[in-house]
Amino acid sequence: AQSVTQLDSQVPVFEEAPVELRCNYSSSVSVYLFWYVQYPNQGLQLLLKYLSGSTLVKGINGFEAEFNKSQTSFHLRKPSVHISDTAEYFCAVKTPAGGSYIPTFGRGTSLIVHP
Amino acid sequence: DAGITQSPRHKVTETGTPVTLRCHQTENHRYMYWYRQDPGHGLRLIHYSYGVKDTDKGEVSDGYSVSRSKTEDFLLTLESATSSQTSVYFCAISEKGGEYNEQFFGPGTRLTVL
Numbered sequence: 001a002q003s004v005t006q007l008d009s010q011v012p013v014f015e016e017a018p019v020e021l022r023c024n025y026s027s028s029v030s031v032y033l034f035w036y037v038q039y040p041n042q043g044l045q046l047l048l049k050y051l052s053g054s055t056l057v058k059g060i061n062g063f064e065a066e067f068n069k070s071q072t073s074f075h076l077r078k079p080s081v082h083i084s085d086t087a088e089y090f091c092a093v094k095t096p097a098g099g100s101y102i103p104t105f106g107r108g109t110s111l112i113v114h115p
Numbered sequence: 116d117a118g119i120t121q122s123p124r125h126k127v128t129e130t131g132t133p134v135t136l137r138c139h140q141t142e143n144h145r146y147m148y149w150y151r152q153d154p155g156h157g158l159r160l161i162h163y164s165y166g167v168k169d170t171d172k173g174e175v176s177d178g179y180s181v182s183r184s185k186t187e188d189f190l191l192t193l194e195s196a197t198s199s200q201t202s203v204y205f206c207a208i209s210e211k212g213g214e215y216n217e218q219f220f221g222p223g224t225r226l227t228v229l
Contacts, residue, residue: 009155032214043119043205043220044158051215090157094214101214102173105150107157 002027002095006106014114015083021076021109023091032094033074034103035065039087047089050074061085086113118142119221121206127227134193136224138206140186146209147189148218149173149181151202158205164189165212196228 007022025031032051036044048059055067065076074091091106118141128134138147148163150173160173162181170181178200180192193200203225207218 006157030214034217036220041223043222044207044218045220046217049217096214101212102148102160102163103218105158107155 002031002093002104004091004093004104004106006089006091006109008109009107010110010112012112012114013081016080018079019077019081019085019111021089021091021111023074023076023106025072025074025091025093027072027093027095029095032101033065033067034092034094035059035063035074035076036090036092036105037061037087038090038108044090047076081111081113083113083115085111087111119206119208119219121204121221121224123224124222125225127229128196129229130197131195134196134226134228136191136204136206136226138189138191138221140189140208142208142210142219143186144208144210144219145186146212146216147183148207148209149179149189149191150205150207151175151200152205152223153202161191161204196226198228200226201228202226 003026005024034049035047038044050057050067058064088108092103094101094103120139122137149161150158159175164170164183182190206221209216209218
């Protein structure tokens with residue numbers, strides 16, 4: 001079974017500093033990777049996704065992620081964060097396990113941006 | 116925003132009572148999902164549906180049942196609620212079930228079982 005590990009449950013950072021949220025997955029087959037963001041008291045919304053092609057993926061709100069097959073990672077980065085980026089971030093992976101592409105989610109990383 | 120609504124948005128109930136949560140979509144998407152979100156556990160899949168009357172279990176399906184009689188509605192039922200089912204429940208939809216399609220999430224239902 002596939003699994004997703006988000007290595008940090010909480011990441012505090014000061015405004016305008018860079019940030020990296022880490023995500024590792026366990027799968028030896030083709031993977032399709034997603035990052036979602038959840039603002040307080042809301043549902044999740046898609047930040048970006050990697051399906052194929054360039055390993056550097058750009059998303060909304062200035063976020064980007066890099067797919068690294070050898071390290072089975074898909075870390076999320078932003079060069080300069082804002083207070084409004086304070087939210088919960090979830091990494092998700094899809095594989096064709098059993099003919100199904102049901103995504104598996106990580107446990108989430110809480111990004112806390114301080115002024 | 117994808118047209119997904121969940122009802123009720125908040126509910127407090129007592130142990131042993133039945134509870135039904137409703138997810139309604141206006142996108143005509145084929146796939147619908149129910150997740151629960153708990154601190155330290157992230158999102159865990161309860162059940163999903165790949166078409167009208169077609170459903171399957173997720174990783175935490177015990178104590179839950181679902182029904183989908185129309186494309187737009189996906190119901191989650193707790194037959195006899197327990198305190199361990201206190202959680203925030205999210206419905207999600209996707210146009211297809213393949214690798215390319217992302218999910219769109221509803222606003223969530225906060226359920227408290229006393």
